[in-house]
Amino acid sequence: MTRIAYVNGRYVPHGQAAVHVEDRGYQFSDGVYEVIAVHRGRLVDEHGHLDRLERSLGELRIAPPMTRRALRVVIGEVVRRNRLGHDGMIYLQVTRGVAPRDHAFPDAADSALVVTARRLPPFDAAAATGVDVITIPDIRWERRDIKSISLLPNVLGKQQAQDAGAYEAWMVDGEGQVTEGTLSNAWIVTAEGELVTRHADRAILSGITRRAVLELARGEGIGFVERPFTVDEAKAAREAFLTGTTVLVKPVLHIDGQAVGDGRAGPLTGKLAAFYAAHMKTQGESP
């Protein structure tokens, strides 16, 4: 089946989808993106993703390419044309548009929108297998709350993890506190049993999955604290896990080669993963 992409007003075969060489995303990383999971043909937490997209655009003073209502129609059309009746993901990128290369904002450029789709094996958060993480210095800029397409430190970090035989790299700030993973948020259950994830300020991306898991925990009466935690605290934790749109809720078994707890997926992680799996089934929104 031919994959179809939306590029600036046109639905085109994926293989022919292209943007101009002077697109500011290509030249300056001057743009933002979102990834939305599709589960059983339905978008997961669509509104949360579109709210965050609008926020990212606003922070960078990039004009929304179209109204939210129109954007939802485009996303729905991409889902339909790619026959994403089961599981997959939508990638959505907005840049400041095409203009002669100059650092300052162009006087007149329409922001550019690309939407692509990809089929994926069925999501099953409840059956997630555990992964290992390494820790690396966080060398990113100070506005990690903006979902910018400028991802070089994340790319390098993920590759470093892969080279070390791990799945993810947890980035660590100057105070020895874990900020987040290269494509996921970081969580621990401390030695005392406290569920902890870093508070969402400018130092991390406010993950939509992170927020959903916090709300599920709240709904189930599971206490949690949003605060920084150190690498040492994480290594001494009972449990650790990651959250993200496509990683779902993934147990962390080792940090820098050191077992977390008994080195197996922890019970609270398992519970939260099961809640999230149910959330994906019931909260998905029709495009």
Ligand SMILES: Cc1ncc(COP(=O)(O)O)c(C=O)c1O
């Ligand atoms: C740096 C970073 N942190 C966290 C996340 C998780 O965010 P979400 O749950 O919205 O996918 C991502 C997702 O891509 C990410 O790139």
